[in-house]
Amino acid sequence: MKTKALGKQTRVLNCPPAVIGSACIVGQKEGEGPLRNEFDRIAEDSYFGQESWEKAESAMLRESLTLSCDKAAMSAASLDYVLSGDLLNQCISSSFALRELAVPFWGLYGACSTMAEAVGLGAMLIDGGFADRCAAMASSHFCSAERQFRTPLEYGAQRSPTAQWTVTGAGALVLSAEGSGPRITHVTPGHIVDAGIKDVGNMGACMAPAAYETLRSHFEDTGRTLADYDAVITGDLGRVGHELLCELLAGDGVVADERLTDCGMLIFDPKRQDVHAGGSGAGCCTSVLCGHILRCIRSGEWKRVLFAATGALMSSTSALQGESIPAICHAVVIEAEGGRRS
Amino acid sequence: MKTKALGKQTRVLNCPPAVIGSACIVGQKEGEGPLRNEFDRIAEDSYFGQESWEKAESAMLRESLTLSCDKAAMSAASLDYVLSGDLLNQCISSSFALRELAVPFWGLYGACSTMAEAVGLGAMLIDGGFADRCAAMASSHFCSAERQFRTPLEYGAQRSPTAQWTVTGAGALVLSAEGSGPRITHVTPGHIVDAGIKDVGNMGACMAPAAYETLRSHFEDTGRTLADYDAVITGDLGRVGHELLCELLAGDGVVADERLTDCGMLIFDPKRQDVHAGGSGAGCCTSVLCGHILRCIRSGEWKRVLFAATGALMSSTSALQGESIPAICHAVVIEAEGGRRS
Numbered sequence: 047m048k049t050k051a052l053g054k055q056t057r058v059l060n061c062p063p064a065v066i067g068s069a070c071i072v073g074q075k076e077g078e079g080p081l082r083n084e085f086d087r088i089a090e091d092s093y094f095g096q097e098s099w100e101k102a103e104s105a106m107l108r109e110s111l112t113l114s115c116d117k118a119a120m121s122a123a124s125l126d127y128v129l130s131g132d133l134l135n136q137c138i139s140s141s142f143a144l145r146e147l148a149v150p151f152w153g154l155y156g157a158c159s160t161m162a163e164a165v166g167l168g169a170m171l172i173d174g175g176f177a178d179r180c181a182a183m184a185s186s187h188f189c190s191a192e193r194q195f196r197t198p199l200e201y202g203a204q205r206s207p208t209a210q211w212t213v214t215g216a217g218a219l220v221l222s223a224e225g226s227g228p229r230i231t232h233v234t235p236g237h238i239v240d241a242g243i244k245d246v247g248n249m250g251a252c253m254a255p256a257a258y259e260t261l262r263s264h265f266e267d268t269g270r271t272l273a274d275y276d277a278v279i280t281g282d283l284g285r286v287g288h289e290l291l292c293e294l295l296a297g298d299g300v301v302a303d304e305r306l307t308d309c310g311m312l313i314f315d316p317k318r319q320d321v322h323a324g325g326s327g328a329g330c331c332t333s334v335l336c337g338h339i340l341r342c343i344r345s346g347e348w349k350r351v352l353f354a355a356t357g358a359l360m361s362s363t364s365a366l367q368g369e370s371i372p373a374i375c376h377a378v379v380i381e382a383e384g385g386r387r388s
Numbered sequence: 389m390k391t392k393a394l395g396k397q398t399r400v401l402n403c404p405p406a407v408i409g410s411a412c413i414v415g416q417k418e419g420e421g422p423l424r425n426e427f428d429r430i431a432e433d434s435y436f437g438q439e440s441w442e443k444a445e446s447a448m449l450r451e452s453l454t455l456s457c458d459k460a461a462m463s464a465a466s467l468d469y470v471l472s473g474d475l476l477n478q479c480i481s482s483s484f485a486l487r488e489l490a491v492p493f494w495g496l497y498g499a500c501s502t503m504a505e506a507v508g509l510g511a512m513l514i515d516g517g518f519a520d521r522c523a524a525m526a527s528s529h530f531c532s533a534e535r536q537f538r539t540p541l542e543y544g545a546q547r548s549p550t551a552q553w554t555v556t557g558a559g560a561l562v563l564s565a566e567g568s569g570p571r572i573t574h575v576t577p578g579h580i581v582d583a584g585i586k587d588v589g590n591m592g593a594c595m596a597p598a599a600y601e602t603l604r605s606h607f608e609d610t611g612r613t614l615a616d617y618d619a620v621i622t623g624d625l626g627r628v629g630h631e632l633l634c635e636l637l638a639g640d641g642v643v644a645d646e647r648l649t650d651c652g653m654l655i656f657d658p659k660r661q662d663v664h665a666g667g668s669g670a671g672c673c674t675s676v677l678c679g680h681i682l683r684c685i686r687s688g689e690w691k692r693v694l695f696a697a698t699g700a701l702m703s704s705t706s707a708l709q710g711e712s713i714p715a716i717c718h719a720v721v722i723e724a725e726g727g728r729r730s
Contacts, residue, residue, distance in 0.1 A: 050516075050517045050518055051518075055492055057518050097709075098709050100705055100706065100709065101709070127577070131495075131497060133478075134703065134705070135477040135478070135703040135704065135705060136475075136477070136497065136499065136701065136702065136703035136706075137497045137701070138701070138702065138703045138705065138706045138711075141580060141701035141702075141714045141716075142706065142711065142714065144579075144580050144714075145580045145581075145582040145714040146582075147579065147580070148579045149579050150397055150577035150578060150579050151577070151578070151579055151580055151716060152496070152498075152505060152509065152577065153473075153496060153497040153498045153505070153701070153716075154494070154495060154496060154497065155473060155478065155479045155495040155496065155497040156494075156495045157478065163494060163495070167494065167509070170513060170516060170518050171512060171516070173516065174392075174512060174513070174515065174516020174517065174518065175392045175516065176392055176393075176399050176512050176516065194705075235469070235492035235493070235494065236492060236493070237486075237489065237490045237491050237492050237493055238483060238486050238487045238489070238493055239487075240487040240488075359478065359479070359480070359483035359495070360478065360480065360483075361476065361477040361478035361480045362477070363442055363476070363477060363480065363536075364442065364478075364480045364484065367439075367440050367442065367443070369480075369484065372483045372484065372486075372487040374483075374493060374495075
């Protein structure tokens with residue numbers, strides 16, 4: 047069987063679904079970063095017109111879905127499935143964003159890797175003949191994440207140099223069996239990698255080995271190298287995790303050049319914005335994907351991109367119980383309509 | 389497109405995957421209930437040899453996967469995918485159960501509906517040609533759930549008559565494109581239904597409207613009725629939710645008979661065991677499925693079952709912020725090899 051298998055982990059989509067619409071909304075700080083012109087909307091304050099940060103995150107996610115469907119010239123109600131997840135306990139950002147939409151919902155949890163998981167599964171459901179159109183979406187919010195995972199913001203707790211800044215951002219994209227747009231051609235889902243690291247202030251180090259495993263499998267399965275891509279974009283390793291990933295790849299003789307970058311490094315300006323090791327959060331790679339990456343593909347600047355989102359699968363409870371931090375990385379290949387220049 | 393669509397929400401699997409192995413492990417209280425002879429293992433204490441309840445839940449889940457793979461005469465390492473989720477914040481029961489297994493992992497969150505979500509997605513991934521063999525699994529633990537969602541056990545808080553008892557249980561099953569066993573023939577994923585209920589002590593009432601919506605869609609899509617099934621088993625509405633579901637169905641002229649039952653009602657004896665409205669938790673319908681339902685299908689007692697797992701998608705935070713409780717219900721049809729009698 048496994049007619050669509052390529053190597054051990056990678057699946058090739060026979061009829062690659064197209065991204066027919068995408069949109070993202072970010073917070074103020076993200077709206078002051080290097081990608082500020084690539085987001086659909088920048089929230090004016092951290093509450094986004096709501097009465098709590100959790101409700102704000104959910105509203106941003108709902109609004110991203112509406113905007114992406116508008117761009118795809120369709121109603122959200124005509125989607126076959128929505129695949130969504132977020133970092134909040136019990137993924138309430140997603141479930142509350144969707145509670146007025148009568149569309150079958152697959153709830154996902156992949157921490158910061160959720161968007162790649164949603165895109166990968168959505169693309170497979172379409173290619174498998176189970177859906178015409180799916181939305182994939184994810185979110186995070188600096189304030190809701192800080193108070194849930196770390197300390198109340200009011201404490202003003204000191205952050206370590208390896209810490210990353212959870213992005214306030216939400217994004218959604220619509221995948222379709224028909225229509226035109228950037229296409230999902232391959233899916234390489236990852237397995238859990240636990241390098242034994244226990245420092246919850248160093249997510250990059252926890253996730254870099256997972257990113258390495260998925261990239262290694264992807265290259266092995268496809269016979270491709272970094273040079274076959276215009277960009278290989280991890281998310282969200284930040285600067286510390288990115289350097290570790292480069293070291294791990296160097297062990298295999300792979301020299302990482304400027305093609306290999308990371309959503310957590312792209313979204314903030316390390317000189318102007320005090321974010322320590324970079325951005326993180328499910329909304330980080332989601333807004334960079336829906337804002338920046340897809341724009342670069344649509345404009346013709348990039349023809350083929352490997353989007354490899356990473357997630358750290360711990361909780362506050364597991365950290366307090368002294369557990370190390372399991373991580374995962376899911377990757378999808380996105381190609382411009384008409385394929386890659388060569 | 390949508391070649392496999394039947395009506396609005398239901399998908400028919402062209403080559404229905406078989407359940408080639410399944411196993412479940414439950415806690416002591418569940419092991420004293422009416423289904424005590426149908427579980428693979430009954431834990432001797434709430435810690436399952438671990439140092440915390442969270443670790444116990446995770447160990448039970450890992451052990452269920454091992455047992456189900458043993459029964460399928462295969463190694464877990466040869467699975468193409470594992471689909472899993474649980475009720476703990478950030479689904480740590482699943483991620484820690486799988487951190488030593490190098491198999492691609494799709495993390496799910498569907499609250500108590502997670503097992504049906506995992507079985508449905510796994511079956512579609514196999515039928516779509518993306519996998520030969522997938523494991524679907526889920527868990528919950530009374531003690532880890534109580535302290536996370538409600539109050540520390542030591543408080544001895546009073547429970548309301550509508551409250552359900554979170555099942556300590558974990559289960560896993562292996563779906564395969566080849567081999568023999570009960571087959572997954574249809575998948576009817578649900579959408580979110582929020583009836584506006586805010587009582588976190590009455591999950592049954594929150595979830596009954598979601599169960600109704602999914603059953604209604606399934607019957608409409610397939611042209612079937614209750615009479616076409618040997619059993620239609622929701623999970624985990626409990627007694628209160630079950631009665632509400634019967635009322636909702638009665639509004640459509642559907643007379644619910646003994647074919648319609650609920651995992652939360654099956655797992656405990658209301659006369660002998662003080663569980664108020666019945667069992668709940670992702671591990672409730674999972675252990676009833678892997679222990680009881682599949683046994684009844686394999687024995688020939690039942691030929692066709694509709695397994696409709698329900699989930700309440702709130703969190704402690706959303707409840708504290710005064711939100712109502714969104715719910716969902718995913719359903720799958722499981723048929724005996726050779727189809728249904730008559």
